[in-house]
Amino acid sequence: MSLLLPIAANLPEPVKQTLHSTTLDNGIVLLGEDLPGLESVAVAFHTPAGAVHDGPGRCGLATLSGEMMLRGAGDRTSRDIVEVLEGSGIQWAQSVSTSHASFAGAMVARQLPTALPIYADILRRPRLPDDELENARQMVLQNLAGTEDDPAHRAMSALRQLHYPHPLGMPSEGISADVEAIGIDDVRSFVRGHVVPSGMIIAIAGRIDWDDFVTRVERLFGDWSTDDTSAVAIGNRGERIRHVPHDSQQTHIALAWSVPPYRHDESYEASAALSVLGGGSSSRLFSEVRERRGLCYSVSAGYHTLRDYASAICYSGTSAARAQETLDVMLAEIDRLPGTIEEAELDRVKSRAKSALVMQQESSAARAAWIARQWYHLGTVRSLAEELARYDRLNVASVEGWLAANRPAGLTVVSLGKEPLEVPREVSP
Amino acid sequence: MKFLHERLPNGLDVIAEVTDTALSTSIGFFVKTGARDETDAEWGVSHFLEHMVFKGTSDLSADEINRRFDWMGASANAFTSEEDTAYHAAVLPEQQIEATALLARMMRPALREEDFDTEKLVILEEIRMYDDQPPFGADDRCRATFFGHHPLARSVLGTVESIERMPVETMRDYHRRRYSPGNIVLCATGAVDFEALVESARQWCGDWEPLAIPPRRAPLDLRASRGPTLELLTRPTSTLEYAVRMSPGPAGNDDDRFAAKLLAAILGDTSGSRLYWAMVDTGRAEQASCHHQDFLDAGMFATQLSCDPEDAEELLGMIDEVYRGAAEKGLDRREFEQNRNKLAGRWVLLGERPRRRLFDVGPEWAHSGDYRSVADDLRTIENLSLEDVHRVLARWPLHGTGSTVLAGPLPLDPSLETASEAQ
Known part of the structure; x- marks a missing residue:
């Protein structure tokens, strides 16, 4: 059989890439990427109205506000909005993260002129009708009740809440008691204060006509101006170790420690180290915990970043009787990582990352999300060539160097299940 | 976009939908077998076998398979449903031949007893995981009632009991009968070199022994x-x-x-x-x-x-x-x-x-x-x-x-x- 070469040695010339960016006078950043060969365009509006601005006793306000923005805007009722979007074959989505409220759509390119004015209405002229608040609130509460039944989600949510300084880890989907207390004035003032041009990113990718897009956005958003939003005060983080009692067959284990955020250059070393630990099916956690010992179905490690904070996050779910062994093996693998990374492991990590980057170019929605994410974190969009070259510069010495200076320490450990687990003292002093 | 098809002498179908502008190549082996093809004693074997296919062949270890996929930068996985078992990988076009060869070799797994016993634990964890999640078994129970005596009544994962009592021989026998070349489709989409795909199929699958496959359709009693x-x-x-x-x-x-x-x-x-x-x-x-x-x-x-x-x-x-x-x-x-x-x-x-x-x-x-x-x-x-x-x-x-x-x-x-x- 033929010799297997790592992809790093024979990756094709980076795909020809055309990126665009411009900033309107009111601060809205427009980003674009041509993806030749696609029939579709995807557009995403990211407003700085994320859950980080929920405020004390109002956890879920951003999510409820995002939902309310869809319930009538400009001359359109909420049914009009959905009927026009869906009647034009536009796949729409709305979501709220820690940092942003986002409204997105993917469609065949000719539908873009139909879509843009609708998004302009939603963002600039939401009606926020009093008589829709109860329905919207109930919808948010239903979603919250659904997450109560998802043990893996609960474990990860608790982990983020403890690990990140307040309010960065608060659940964007909200907390029931807080959602119950939100009034229409809270929603209106939240939207007025945070759905604003300053800090807003509009990203488009696919079969685009950039000049035409900029002209249309200028016309729809150019005369929109508001004051800057206030900064969020960052508080303390939670306790290091928590057990969440839950009547389930499996115990869910979630671990976190701090690593550099994406905008730090060494985040590449950090995410490569985490990928060696638990990224692919040849990763250490997958090999040791699942393949060799059969302890669980899912186990992984990954990199999660906000703008100013980031975490290494490990997860596994396994039956209660084997949860302690699973945690012990996970901790042993984390402990063993510094000083033991092999070149072949790192080559695999680089191949996976580079291959995923190239393949992402096949999806307009994925690229629109990616370029917006880069702008938010970096204030620029890196070209694919730059990204690939940065992966090429990763080597064992650079990853080990970073690991030596930043040994995994101060772990946050969450378990969710019938019985608490024993966490060794040295893991989380 | 164009479609191409060739059948090997042993019955294996090789098909491709070729898209010139694609940046990736996706390759899959689709085996016409799933939960509906199982007997009571085999309940859950299709899905369990799907896991075991990743545990290696006579000359490839499980670690080697995992390393090779990661090395290629492949996004590789598998799934089992009532009617299909599929093994697939998405790669950059220059990895097509390697990825096809690896998937093809995996279709003839070693099914070692030791691996079987370890993987059984993983399957049991998967069953427990789904049992802890919405809709808490309502879907499986509903399918069982709705389909009654029809083979589609069977759940894909099996039960804790059916998996625990299953011996490795049951899986080996099932594999021999169901993974016959006439019961498998090798499919590729995207930037596909079809000639190379057929050549890979000949090289790695050409000597698979054809076996008669019994018809699957069952009289419907809803x-x-x-x-x-x-x-x-x-x-x-x-x-x-x-x-x-x-x-x-x-x-x-x-x-x-x-x-x-x-x-x-x-x-x-x-x-x-x-x-x-x-x-x-x-x-x-x-x-x-x-x-x-x-x-x-x-x-x-x-x-x-x-x-x-x-x-x-x-x-x-x-x-x-x-x-x-x-x-x-x-x-x-x-x-x-x-x-x-x-x-x-x-x-x-x-x-x-x-x-x-x-x-x-x-x-x-x-x-x-x-x-x-x-x-x-x-x-x-x-x-x-x-x-x-x-x-x-x-x-x-x-x-x-x-x-x-x-x-x-x-x-x-x-x-x-x-x-x-x-x-």
Whole structure:
């Protein structure tokens, strides 16, 4: 059989890439990427109205506000909005993260002129009708009740809440008691204060006509101006170790420690180290915990970043009787990582990352999300060539160097299940 | 986009949908076998075998397989359903030959007893994981009731008992019978070098011994056609109540299947549908949706509801009223057109992703021996008329019928039981 070469040695010339960016006078950043060969365009509006601005006793306000923005805007009722979007074959989505409220759509390119004015209405002229608040609130509460039944989600949510300084880890989907207390004035003032041009990113990718897009956005958003939003005060983080009692067959284990955020250059070393630990099916956690010992179905490690904070996050779910062994093996693998990374492991990590980057170019929605994410974190969009070259510069010495200076320490450990687990003292002093 | 097909002398079909502008190549082995092909003693073996295929061959260890996929930068995985077992990898085009060779070699796994015993533990964990998650087994129970004695009644994962008592010989025998070349399709989509694909197939699969495969179609005995049933699975610690209802619909070989998917979208898509406006938009339900699923010789509409337990009975009644209203008063042209455009838009977007196309092209060929391009499907969708959807509604009424299973905190309630006993 033929010799297997790592992809790093024979990756094709980076795909020809055309990126665009411009900033309107009111601060809205427009980003674009041509993806030749696609029939579709995807557009995403990211407003700085994320859950980080929920405020004390109002956890879920951003999510409820995002939902309310869809319930009538400009001359359109909420049914009009959905009927026009869906009647034009536009796949729409709305979501709220820690940092942003986002409204997105993917469609065949000719539908873009139909879509843009609708998004302009939603963002600039939401009606926020009093008589829709109860329905919207109930919808948010239903979603919250659904997450109560998802043990893996609960474990990860608790982990983020403890690990990140307040309010960065608060659940964007909200907390029931807080959602119950939100009034229409809270929603209106939240939207007025945070759905604003300053800090807003509009990203488009696919079969685009950039000049035409900029002209249309200028016309729809150019005369929109508001004051800057206030900064969020960052508080303390939670306790290091928590057990969440839950009547389930499996115990869910979630671990976190701090690593550099994406905008730090060494985040590449950090995410490569985490990928060696638990990224692919040849990763250490997958090999040791699942393949060799059969302890669980899912186990992984990954990199999660906000703008100013980031975490290494490990997860596994396994039956209660084997949860302690699973945690012990996970901790042993984390402990063993510094000083033991092999070149072949790192080559695999680089191949996976580079291959995923190239393949992402096949999806307009994925690229629109990616370029917006880069702008938010970096204030620029890196070209694919730059990204690939940065992966090429990763080597064992650079990853080990970073690991030596930043040994995994101060772990946050969450378990969710019938019985608490024993966490060794040295893991989380 | 072009379609190519070649059959090896031993019966293995090699097909490809080639897209010149694609940046990736997706490769999959689609084995025409799944839960419906199992006996009681084999319950869960298709899925268990899917795991074991990754545990290595006589000359490749499990670690080696995992390392090679990662080395290629492949996004590789597998799935098992009632009717298919598929092994797939998406790679950059220059890795096509390596990825095809690796997948092909995996189709002849060693099935070592030691690996079998370890992997059994992983399967049991997977079963427990799903058992802890919504809809808490309501889907499996509903399928069992709805399909009755039909082979589609069998759940894919098996049960803790069926997996625990299964010896490795059962799997070896199943593999020998079901992984015959005539029962497998090698499919590739995206930037495919078809000549190289066929050459890889000859090199790695050419010596697979052909075996006769018994026909799969089974006479259909849908219990649901005898009237509605209702069962309760009590899960005291769950927050919401989860309901699954299955009722008959057109099968995979029925020309009405596209109209059925459009009907399901109008009635119960996850946004903009009748159920959505009636229950989700108002915050009565976390989810209230309907979709159509087709199999070789059967089809169904699956309705899913999750809501506060005390509202479950009322909302199930409301769903029935929504369905009855559609059947008695018909659908209006505007919602018909909105949903037809929505479906068409969805198809275009899915169609331009070769990694996604693999899962349309492969199973379609495995099931029917046919190839349908995105353009074929789009033409079919665009030619659908309101009358087509009304005909489906008349042929397959969704109200007053179906098997329903509830899972959640609701205790066994006499009024609900009466509804069940009345049948």
